[in-house]
Amino acid sequence: MNFIDNPRKLRGFEKHIRVEKVSRRSILKGLGVTGGFVLAAPVMSRQALAYETGAGKMPHGVVVDPRVFVSVASDGIVTIVGHRSEMGTGVRTSLPLIVAEEMEADWSRVKVQQAHGDEVKFGNQDTDGSRSTRHYLIPMRQIGASARTMLEQAAAKRWGVPATEVKAVNHEVVHSASGRKLGFGELAADAAKESVPSIESLKLKDPKDFRYLGKGAIGLVDLHDITTGKARYGADVRLPGMKYAVIARPPVTGGKLVKFEPEEALKVPGVEKVMQVQGWPWPSKFQPLGGVAVIARNTGAAIKGRDALKLVWDDGPNGKYDSVAYRKELEEASRKPGLVLRKEGDADAALKGADKVIVGEYYIPHLAHVSMEPPVAVANVKGDKAEIWAPVQSPGGTREDVAKTLGIPEGNVTVNVTLLGGGFGRKSKCDFALEAALLSKELGAPVKVQWTREDDIHNGFLHTVSVERIEAGLDKSGKVIAWRHRSVAPSIASTFAAGTVHQAPFEIGMGLVDMPFEIANISCENPEAAAHTRIGWFRSVSNIPRAFAVQSIVGEIAQATGRDQKDMLLELIGSPRIVKPNVKDLWNYGEPQDSYPIDTARLRKVVELVAEKGEWGRKVPKGHGLGIAVHRSFVSYIATIVEVAVDDKGKLTVPRVDTAIDCGAYVNPERIASQIEGAAIMGLSLAKYGEITFKDGKVQQKNFDDFQVVRMDDSPVVTNVYIVPPGPDTPPSGVGEPGVPPFAPALINAIFAATGKRIRSLPIGKQLEA
Amino acid sequence: MIKVKINGQEQSWDGDPDLPLLWFLRDEAGLTGTKYGCGQALCGACTVIVDKEAVRACITSVNDVAGREVTTIEGLHPNGDHPVQKAWRQVNVPQCGFCQAGQIMQAAALLMDNPKPSHDQIREAMSGNICRCGCYQRIENAIHLASTGV
Ligand code: FES
Ligand code: FES
Numbered sequence: 001m002n003f004i005d006n007p008r009k010l011r012g013f014e015k016h017i018r019v020e021k022v023s024r025r026s027i028l029k030g031l032g033v034t035g036g037f038v039l040a041a042p043v044m045s046r047q048a049l050a051y052e053t054g055a056g057k058m059p060h061g062v063v064v065d066p067r068v069f070v071s072v073a074s075d076g077i078v079t080i081v082g083h084r085s086e087m088g089t090g091v092r093t094s095l096p097l098i099v100a101e102e103m104e105a106d107w108s109r110v111k112v113q114q115a116h117g118d119e120v121k122f123g124n125q126d127t128d129g130s131r132s133t134r135h136y137l138i139p140m141r142q143i144g145a146s147a148r149t150m151l152e153q154a155a156a157k158r159w160g161v162p163a164t165e166v167k168a169v170n171h172e173v174v175h176s177a178s179g180r181k182l183g184f185g186e187l188a189a190d191a192a193k194e195s196v197p198s199i200e201s202l203k204l205k206d207p208k209d210f211r212y213l214g215k216g217a218i219g220l221v222d223l224h225d226i227t228t229g230k231a232r233y234g235a236d237v238r239l240p241g242m243k244y245a246v247i248a249r250p251p252v253t254g255g256k257l258v259k260f261e262p263e264e265a266l267k268v269p270g271v272e273k274v275m276q277v278q279g280w281p282w283p284s285k286f287q288p289l290g291g292v293a294v295i296a297r298n299t300g301a302a303i304k305g306r307d308a309l310k311l312v313w314d315d316g317p318n319g320k321y322d323s324v325a326y327r328k329e330l331e332e333a334s335r336k337p338g339l340v341l342r343k344e345g346d347a348d349a350a351l352k353g354a355d356k357v358i359v360g361e362y363y364i365p366h367l368a369h370v371s372m373e374p375p376v377a378v379a380n381v382k383g384d385k386a387e388i389w390a391p392v393q394s395p396g397g398t399r400e401d402v403a404k405t406l407g408i409p410e411g412n413v414t415v416n417v418t419l420l421g422g423g424f425g426r427k428s429k430c431d432f433a434l435e436a437a438l439l440s441k442e443l444g445a446p447v448k449v450q451w452t453r454e455d456d457i458h459n460g461f462l463h464t465v466s467v468e469r470i471e472a473g474l475d476k477s478g479k480v481i482a483w484r485h486r487s488v489a490p491s492i493a494s495t496f497a498a499g500t501v502h503q504a505p506f507e508i509g510m511g512l513v514d515m516p517f518e519i520a521n522i523s524c525e526n527p528e529a530a531a532h533t534r535i536g537w538f539r540s541v542s543n544i545p546r547a548f549a550v551q552s553i554v555g556e557i558a559q560a561t562g563r564d565q566k567d568m569l570l571e572l573i574g575s576p577r578i579v580k581p582n583v584k585d586l587w588n589y590g591e592p593q594d595s596y597p598i599d600t601a602r603l604r605k606v607v608e609l610v611a612e613k614g615e616w617g618r619k620v621p622k623g624h625g626l627g628i629a630v631h632r633s634f635v636s637y638i639a640t641i642v643e644v645a646v647d648d649k650g651k652l653t654v655p656r657v658d659t660a661i662d663c664g665a666y667v668n669p670e671r672i673a674s675q676i677e678g679a680a681i682m683g684l685s686l687a688k689y690g691e692i693t694f695k696d697g698k699v700q701q702k703n704f705d706d707f708q709v710v711r712m713d714d715s716p717v718v719t720n721v722y723i724v725p726p727g728p729d730t731p732p733s734g735v736g737e738p739g740v741p742p743f744a745p746a747l748i749n750a751i752f753a754a755t756g757k758r759i760r761s762l763p764i765g766k767q768l769e770a
Numbered sequence: 771m772i773k774v775k776i777n778g779q780e781q782s783w784d785g786d787p788d789l790p791l792l793w794f795l796r797d798e799a800g801l802t803g804t805k806y807g808c809g810q811a812l813c814g815a816c817t818v819i820v821d822k823e824a825v826r827a828c829i830t831s832v833n834d835v836a837g838r839e840v841t842t843i844e845g846l847h848p849n850g851d852h853p854v855q856k857a858w859r860q861v862n863v864p865q866c867g868f869c870q871a872g873q874i875m876q877a878a879a880l881l882m883d884n885p886k887p888s889h890d891q892i893r894e895a896m897s898g899n900i901c902r903c904g905c906y907q908r909i910e911n912a913i914h915l916a917s918t919g920v
Binding site: 086087089090219220223224226227229230231232233235236238244268269270297298299300301303304371372373374419420422423450452453670674675677678680681682703709710711713714716718 | 909
């Protein structure tokens, strides 16, 4: 795979595919300046941690330093830094809440301060991959415990008693023997002089004493501001003298501007300037596509000005991209052998000798993120200094890329992270911030670049398009003895390296080669597919097509052998065991296998739990049906039951969804529920409507009228969420993404139960209108 | 010169009369609580109340609201304690929150018109407002709560 051998550092890309040690020296050097106390995660001993995570292997690793994350003012207000991006998961509340819990701070006296992009100082900030709680539960507890210990030491010194006799409780330190108490504020100055305790010496709280963690009683820190319009998103940043820009970008990926006529645009009231924007050749990574910017006194004028531009483009090498023809290519490729990625037994022979072979060929088209807030950024570049305000999932990467693009030192770039009006992976790519930086530099003024919804749909980093073909061979008794899965889809790696035709380890590791069924003969293959547009991470990534295919064929096998879907599923999962696929360097969401194995006992458990709570097998009215699916992703286990109703005109509604999740140790069950409720709606959106198509290289959809998402009148009436209580040492795992993948196959299996129709191609669209 | 009352304050505009109210509010008047989501009356993120009706500010020009009274999320209640806002917080409706100003304004308009909407009436009245994060179940619960007294 070409990019693996490529030593170029492709940040934001490498982090997903490569396990590269960040030089600890560089971290220490960076922090030497501030005198902080730093420990990269790999240093944490097994004694200090009940488990290890992949956190230390992310760019810049983990920083465990109370002086970086916590400050206590003399009035007692505790400020805790949130260093991950808030896009709706609640992370800006939950990570600081962990610190507050461990340091015995009273949450009503805690303020959360958003970190700017600085990974040397704060550690890795890439808010993606459903990693925040997974990677930071223990580090945040350690930070809180350090701060608590320093406050306790300061109080003990003040009273002249051993530190073992004092204890921090709810924002004060008490010496129970004498009944003396000192508030955190009164101790702040002294505590700051205490040395930071070593991680090994820290005593973490006994979970039974938790006041906040696991309780779900704390609302979002931004809740009041969100309901009053005060919450500040990227789009809401206003600077004195700021200009408003919209950009006309090449309609075809890899296209170039030939010429433009600005005259009509300049006549629009409020338009001040029309200028060219630098673009990068395809594959352009996260760099801007280029085009023509219209600068105006407000966004409305800029949009009207852009409409009046006369533009001539050269469409370049992707000018023929056509979704109908491309689908045929993918289907044909899926019917021929491909690069074998996992081989156990002899699937070819077993399929030949099988009593019955069930074949399913499943298609999922490109999808657009359409986060509610389209990409937007504000930049103010002055000389060799740049300041950015943007809703980015990767503040550190944005800082690096802005510095590189402007040719200035990284230390001269400040990236202020606003709230994100949704992200879903789109805002892991900072192209919009780079556009703003380039324009501000040229204008010599602060500028906001606003993407319209049409821009978002036309020039995004789309979810891939895929054909997943599965052949399952059954013996006479109906037992599955052979499994061949071919996955054909252009890779995200194509956005970084020309000529990419195979999927990256992080893509094949999402439900292809990590398939957990107990089958003797397995072949997982990846035939070639070249990309013709920008492909990017979309919430749940390759797990969407994989879960759709794998869990649909389980329904098809059950259907062919006359068995119950749930029983069939449990039979295929097989005995409780740790699955060790025969795959070289199996990618496991960046996590060590020891802490996060593929555990079929946990997979079975969520199936059984959802079946029980979701009343699997209950009687449903005529025209209704139940479907089930389970999938492990982002090292979490999730099973979903969907009840569907299809009327005689083919109109589909979803009266009820039940989901069981095992995400290990967790912080806020209330936010887990909200993520799962939202995942059901996103799953229904993509299953029912989601499709981006191309003709002559151009995206054919433009806005929410032709790229539809589920609205309230067709959303599931109720989604029930059941969380598996964690064992004492179960490490935390992902929550933001895992809810999406099982939804579509559970829905499709339910549709079959309701109507006898088997849908293998998404979106459902008009397929049920007979 | 166009005069319009926004959250009780007289404002004037002598630029392009066709400028969408959305951009006047956000970029000219600095009221950024009203959001842009589609610009085509498809998502409801820009919902404001004009006189007593919910309208989409992205397809309403400044000229259209001349002499009328516009209420934005910032002006819904002086302390943010409108029953809908309180219910929203009680039910923990938002995820990213970006759609929520529009949802709240739409819900407030719905309750002005119909103080006790049914399940179906809520789903119909709110279906012009997209929430990409998928908070619909909670939005419905919050509207029921607001309608029965928070
Ligand atoms: S921005 Fe007005 S309805 Fe979407
Ligand atoms: S809360 Fe994110 S779009 Fe509604």
